[in-house]
Amino acid sequence: MSDPRPWHKSTYSGGSGAECVEVSEGNEVRVRDTQNRDLGHITFTPAAWSTLLDGIKAAQH
Template identity: 35%
Template structure:
């Protein structure tokens, strides 16, 4: 995880991921302005993770196609 570059967290456009588990608060939020930036919805002031665009695209593709199997 790198220090948060611009823009500051307060000006980001976070939205809850449509693939998040809404039961029990297990949700992540994604930054629409910066694909690959995610954070825990329970800790909006906390750190966020930043993935390279290719890594993020591979993650989303695997999620959509069920590439991670079942939990």
């Protein structure tokens, strides 16, 4: 059975389309590479995902 949750392109993906990451959010956050969807995904807790995004934002400044 496939998961009905939708995937969306992460706002942190590059604009070229070649470096796209997709995210599916819910009770867990799933992240996958759009170029290699068949390889699966990485799963984060919502808290861990928020911490990762906060770190990315801090590194950009």
